Amino acid sequence: MVKGALGGGILGGHVAYMKAGIFIGLPFNLLFGMYMTYCLYILVISAQILYRRTRVPSMSYPDVGEAAMACFPNPKVAKYSKIFRYTIDAIICIDLFGACACYQIIIAKSIKQLVEDTQRTTIEGLAPVFCIMLTVYYAFVFNPTFSNLVKVTKLYNFFEYVGMSVFSMSCSGVVIPIENNMKDPKKYPQVLMTGMSLIIMCTFSVSFFGYVGFLDACESPITVNFPMTLYECRVHQDVNLLLKINITIDFKLIGNM
Numbered sequence: 001m002v003k004g005a006l007g008g009g010i011l012g013g014h015v016a017y018m019k020a021g022i023f024i025g026l027p028f029n030l031l032f033g034m035y036m037t038y039c040l041y042i043l044v045i046s047a048q049i050l051y052r053r054t055r056v057p058s059m060s061y062p063d064v065g066e067a068a069m070a071c072f073p074n075p076k077v078a079k080y081s082k083i084f085r086y087t088i089d090a091i092i093c094i095d096l097f098g099a100c101a102c103y104q105i106i107i108a109k110s111i112k113q114l115v116e117d118t119q120r121t122t123i124e125g126l127a128p129v130f131c132i133m134l135t136v137y138y139a140f141v142f143n144p145t146f147s148n149l150v151k152v153t154k155l156y157n158f159f160e161y162v163g164m165s166v167f168s169m170s171c172s173g174v175v176i177p178i179e180n181n182m183k184d185p186k187k188y189p190q191v192l193m194t195g196m197s198l199i200i201m202c203t204f205s206v207s208f209f210g211y212v213g214f215l216d217a218c219e220s221p222i223t224v225n226f227p228m229t230l231y232e233c234r235v236h237q238d239v240n241l242l243l244k245i246n247i248t249i250d251f252k253l254i255g256n257m
Helices: 009-020 022-054 061-070 081-116 128-142 155-169 172-180 185-217 230-256
Strands: none
Touching: 009 022, 009 128, 009 155, 009 185, 022 061, 022 155, 022 172, 022 185, 061 081, 061 172, 081 172, 128 185, 155 185, 172 185
């Protein structure tokens, strides 16, 4: 579940904090994480109830939506179960195809920076563990006093923040397949709490410390902000390489959902 969420999205969280401001980014990062955890919990618990009602051992995400609508007591609502299923399919396709488009841009920018050996790319706009460690390190190197942080920005920027923040933590497409393949599905709440706690912690680390370190110079993905000095260039290149491998694996995960 953690691997399904920590793809390319986490590498742009620092830009989301820059757009919204620190007083918006910090609390809403936690709030959205808790809300998404609750929604995923309701989804899986509902699926387990529907398994018993429909006598079907496993379902996909759209199957759960269709079954939930079909089991609704009011027949006027239940008759729209197929339409509801197709709506879920369409939303999942838009979400995942959009994610793939973002990943291609991230890969292209990372490769271009390495090939040109420049600090900034001219494209406008893994290794999650290594990225997190380097992000925290550079935050303390470039801004050890945590100064010059913008507190609040414009309302429009908040909506941009919402999209980027939710995307960085999203893993709704993988929760049902994981539950279907668990030896003991009743333990899924523990899995969910553990996984989402790690996701929220990792997202916060990259987003907050990335913004602290690079301030208004934040650019996505986070790796293009890392300095290209002689001493650090080799580490940076290795992380960029691991990043591209990581995103390639994400493509495979998306294809299997």
